[in-house]
Structure formats: structure tokens, C-alpha cells
Amino acid sequence: MQLIISSSKEKLADEFSHQFQELTESQENVHVALSGGSTPKVVFDYLAENFTEKIDWSKVFFYWGDERCVPPTNLESNYKMTLDHLLSKITIPAENIFRVQGENDPIEEAIRYGNVLDQHLPKANKIPQFDLVILGLGDDGHTASIFPDSIQLWDSSHNCEVATHPDSGQKRVTITGKLINNAKRITFLVTGKNKSEKVREIVKEEGDFRSYPASLVNPATADLIWFLDQEAASELTSD
Secondary structure: OEEEEEOOHHHHHHHHHHHHHHHHHHOOOEEEEEOOOHHHHHHHHHHHHHOOOOOOHHHEEEEEOEEEOOOOOOOOOHHHHHHHHOHHHOOOOHHHEOOOOOOOOHHHHHHHHHHHHHHHOOEEOOEEOOOEEEEOOOOOOOEOOEOHHHHHHHHOOOOEEEEEOOOOOOEEEEEOHHHHOOOOOEEEEEOOHHHHHHHHHHHHOOOOHHHOHHHHOOOOOOOEEEEEEOOOOOOOOOO
């Protein structure tokens, strides 16, 4: 596990963007699972503003680690957020973008999208392999759309599952632990003081960390990077 602590969200976005650029320059194609949330939004804005011409986007293939079961025009759609803040501002072939069709029946879509990942991703250990999985961290310790009350979804034998938000009841399609931990690289993007307690518990293996899905992120490649701003890392650096 590598911790990269930045002084601000913008510095975090800059650090991540440079590493992402290096990744795209190091191999022929790059398959990326994207995350929703406020921190990726900052990162996408930064990439669009500063790396439009620095990255060969034709070799980048975008997928989603999770998606809310809403139409792609809905304000809650992770796809729409990415479209607004990144995809509409870069030159990337339409065939490089594989969105979760959140407007469809959730169970059928989880099966369909799992098949998409099987067909388009390279394999390692007979499992589809992302070059990079971008994850966020919820206040409750969830990641992707696997929540503490449904942590068993992590160990599903399927590529994708249907998750239910514990408060809103909203359905979501999420990739499962076998795909996340099979990735070549996993990066958490985490900002804000409200995340600091869970960051400390997971990184230091304290408290109820085993009940948090994010604590199960343990890639076989051992290439796990936490990008944190100072607020999110405050309980790590206060000792």
C-alpha cells in the first residue's frame, strides 16, 4: 500500500493525472474502471483542463466500477458526471466507452455488463483484468457500490452484482471483489475530513475495519495507491 498525501484536492488531482499519463505512455491500451463522487469530479476537471493534449485518449478504454440505476441523462448518473466533466472535453473514440445502461432492468444489466467486461477486457487468472480501477470511499466504509450491510457481494462469483443503497433503496450495478482485486493497479481517491476516521481504521487496521468493504481491497499485484488530501489523512498524520 502506498499513501500519497496532497495539500489540496487540486494537488491530488495533479499527482493522479501525472501518474495516469505515465500509465498511458507505458503500454499499448489502458482499460480503466471509473468511479463516481465529488473527488473524481475534481480529477476529471483537472484532466480535461490540463491533459487533453498530453494523453493519447485513443488508447484509453473507459468502464464504470459502479452505476446508479438511472437514465444516462439523470443528474445522479456516474456516466453523466464523467461525460460532463471529462468525456465531452477530450477526443476519445465512442467505441472506447462502455457505460452501464442504468436505465435497464438492474438484474439483466448486471448480467449484460458482466458479459461486456468478459468480452472486452484482457484476462488474468481467467478473470477480466483492468489496468486501473479507481475507487472512492464512503462515509460508511463502502467502495464501488458494495455497502457494509451487503458486504457478501464482494465475494460473488459474478463479475457484476445488483446492490441496494441502504438508506435510499436505490438499485445500483457494481463490479465485485474478484474484478477489483484482479486489477493491475487500484487507486483510492479520497478527500475531506468526514473520511478521515474510516481512512485511519482501514489503513491502520483498527476498530471495525473488517466490516468495511473498502478494507477488502487487496490486489494480488500489490499495486494499491491511496491518494488523500490532508483532511482525509488527518488522523494518519496526527500521531
